[in-house]
Amino acid sequence: MGQIVDTESAKEFMKESLSKVSMEELSQICAEVETKSRRFQRWLGPQSAEKLSQEDIYKILRNMFSTRRKAQKLLADPGPDYLKKRFSELLYGKERIEERFQNFCDRLGDLPQNLRHDLAGELLHFTFPDQYWLWTRWMWDSKTRTGALPLVITEDYELDDTSSGKTYLNVGRAVAFVHQVGEAAGFQSISHNLFGTDVYLSCVYIVYVYTVLRMRMTQEFNKVMPGLTEFSRRLLGVYKMEE
Numbered sequence: 001m002g003q004i005v006d007t008e009s010a011k012e013f014m015k016e017s018l019s020k021v022s023m024e025e026l027s028q029i030c031a032e033v034e035t036k037s038r039r040f041q042r043w044l045g046p047q048s049a050e051k052l053s054q055e056d057i058y059k060i061l062r063n064m065f066s067t068r069r070k071a072q073k074l075l076a077d078p079g080p081d082y083l084k085k086r087f088s089e090l091l092y093g094k095e096r097i098e099e100r101f102q103n104f105c106d107r108l109g110d111l112p113q114n115l116r117h118d119l120a121g122e123l124l125h126f127t128f129p130d131q132y133w134l135w136t137r138w139m140w141d142s143k144t145r146t147g148a149l150p151l152v153i154t155e156d157y158e159l160d161d162t163s164s165g166k167t168y169l170n171v172g173r174a175v176a177f178v179h180q181v182g183e184a185a186g187f188q189s190i191s192h193n194l195f196g197t198d199v200y201l202s203c204v205y206i207v208y209v210y211t212v213l214r215m216r217m218t219q220e221f222n223k224v225m226p227g228l229t230e231f232s233r234r235l236l237g238v239y240k241m242e243e
Contacts, residue, residue, distance in 0.1 A: 003154065004174070005181040010152040010204075014187040017203035020228045026190045026199055029229065032238040033195045036063055039243070040126035049088045054080040057087075059242040065235050066118035066136065078108065090120060091127055102165030114141060117164060121171075122237065125194075133172040134198055138205045138235055140171055148205040149174050175201075202232040 017026075040063075042048065043056050052060075057080050061071035074083065090104040101124075105116040114137040121135035140147040140159050149159060153174050161167045179197040182188025190196035206228050213225065226234065233239035 004157050004177045006152055006154050007181060007185050007187070010178070010182065011185065011187045013152065013204045013207055014200065016207045017200075017228065021203075023190065025229050026203070026232075029232050029236065029238065030191045030195050030199045032233065032241070033198060033236050034193075036236070036238050036241060037126045037129050037195070039063070039241075040123070044087065044091060044123065044127045046092065049091060050084070052080070052084045052087070057083055060123075062242040063237045064118065064122045065138075065237050066115055066122075068237070070115075074111075078110070087123060090123055097124075097132065098163070098165030098169050100165075101168045102163050105164045113164070114143065117142075117168075121168070125198075129194060133175045133194065135168055135171045136235070139175075139201055140167075142167065148201040148208070149178070151204055151208055152178055152201075198236060199232060202235045203228065205235065206231045 040060065043052065043060055054075060058071050058075060061067040061074055067074060086104055086107055089107075090100050093100045093103070095103070101120050104120045105113070108116050108119070111119075118136045121133075124132035125134040138147055140149045142160050145160075149171065157170075157174060159167060159170050159174060161170055175194070175197060178201070179188065179194055182197060182200060183192065188197055188200045190199050209231075210225070225231070230239065
C-alpha cells in the first residue's frame with residue numbers, strides 16, 4: 001500500500017492544511033459529514049428509498065456540492081419519479097456494484113458525465129458509508145485528469161478504466177489505500193472512519209486549488225475565495241445542510 005500512496009506528499013498536504021485550520025475544526029467538519037450520512041440513511045434506507053417524496057429528493061440534491069444549484073432543474077427533468085427509481089436501483093439492485101454504478105450513469109445519460117459520477121458516488125457512500133466510497137470530480141476528474149487523489153498516489157496507479165463502473169472500483173481502492181496508509185503514517189488523524197479521509201482529501205484539493213489560483217489569478221480574486229473550512233464544507237455538501 002505504501003508504494004501506491006505518495007506518503008511524503010500526503011504528509012505535506014496535511015501540514016499545509018494545518019497551517020490554515022486547526023485539527024479541531026477539521027474534526028467538526030467530519031462530525032457534520034457524519035450527520036449528513038445519517039440523513040441520507042434516513043431518506044434512502046431500505047424501507048424509505050422507494051417512498052421518497054419530491055421534497056426528500058430536493059433535500060438530497062441540495063446536500064451535494066455538484067447538484068446543489070441544479071436541484072430544481074433535475075426535479076423538472078428527468079423528474080422525481082425517474083430519479084427515485086434510479087436511486088433505488090443503484091442502492092439496492094442485485095448486480096455487482098460496478099454494474100449498478102455503470103447502469104445508473106447510462107440511464108442518466110442526458111446529464112454531464114462528471115455530474116452522474118458525483119451523484120452516484122455520493123448516494124452510495126453516504127447511504128452505506130462502511131461499504132462504499134466517495135467519488136466526486138474534485139477527487140478524480142477523468143476528463144481533466146485532476147483531483148485530490150492523483151496528488152497523493154503514485155503515477156504508477158491508474159485511476160481510469162474502460163468504464164465508469166470499473167473506474168469507480170479503482171477510485172475505491174485508491175481511497176482505501178490513502179485511508180489505511182494515512183492512519184499508519186499519521187497524516188490522516190482527523191477520524192478513524194472513512195469520513196476523516198473524505199475531509200482529508202478535500203483539504204488536499206483545496207490546498208492544490210489555492211496554489212494554482214495564487215499563481216494564475218489576481219490578488220483581488222484570491223481574496224474572495226472561501227477559507228479552507230468553508231471550502232471543505234461546500235465540497236462535502238455540508239455547508240448549510242438541508243434537514
